[in-house]
Amino acid sequence: GENVEQHPSTLSVxxxxxxxxxxxxxxxxxxxxxxxxQELGKRPxxxxxxxxxxxxxxDQRIAVTLNKTAKHFSLHITETQPEDSAVYFCAARRGTSxxxxxxxxxxxxxxxx
Amino acid sequence: xxxxIQSPRHEVTEMGQEVTLRCKPISGHDYLxxxxxxxxxxxxxxxxxxxxxxxxxxxxxxxxxxxxxxxASFSTLKIQPSEPRDSAVYFCASRKGQGxxxxxxxxxxxxxx
Numbered sequence: 001g002e003n004v005e006q007h008p009s010t011l012s013v014x015x016x017x018x019x020x021x022x023x024x025x026x027x028x029x030x031x032x033x034x035x036x037x038q039e040l041g042k043r044p045x046x047x048x049x050x051x052x053x054x055x056x057x058x059d060q061r062i063a064v065t066l067n068k069t070a071k072h073f074s075l076h077i078t079e080t081q082p083e084d085s086a087v088y089f090c091a092a093r094r095g096t097s098x099x100x101x102x103x104x105x106x107x108x109x110x111x112x113x
Numbered sequence: 114x115x116x117x118i119q120s121p122r123h124e125v126t127e128m129g130q131e132v133t134l135r136c137k138p139i140s141g142h143d144y145l146x147x148x149x150x151x152x153x154x155x156x157x158x159x160x161x162x163x164x165x166x167x168x169x170x171x172x173x174x175x176x177x178x179x180x181x182x183x184x185a186s187f188s189t190l191k192i193q194p195s196e197p198r199d200s201a202v203y204f205c206a207s208r209k210g211q212g213x214x215x216x217x218x219x220x221x222x223x224x225x226x
Contacts, residue, residue: 043218103155104155105155
């Protein structure tokens, strides 16, 4: 089955700097890659997603890139702010019927004011 | 819509007791997922349903765990008997169709002493 790895497990950046989180997946049939943000004590919430027919997607300070050949995708956060501090999960999902999302282990991001 | 509703929000029980967690998905959503989150194991998919039918329960840790979805608006996750290692946050999530975002409930924090 699908296996999603994520690096780094923890990341600390100065406010205003950029943060990059990288993920790899094992199932070449996966074609949907969401990213979730989970603040302390809260539920995971979708922040951005990308499908396999797209190489890059951007939403304000957040961007995701996908390399299907290498089976890896990344989250980029620019001009980080203290409220970006959270745990970020990447995930992968196949496009077949009865598909399920497989989550990576998470990256704890701390933005230092 | 109120979003995914879970109850109780917190549950403290003694080892050996039966625990029942409840979930009400977003109206109109045909997929329902149960996840368990711990520091050690991250976000694990336990089981998911499509149109009230269990599709994949390969993540259910053992026979002490069972899940049901008697109708489109209600699901339960039962642990009998509970053990201290079951202590975790249990999330329910729902989704409409295959191509849309998955919405998480607020979670139930379970503590087994």
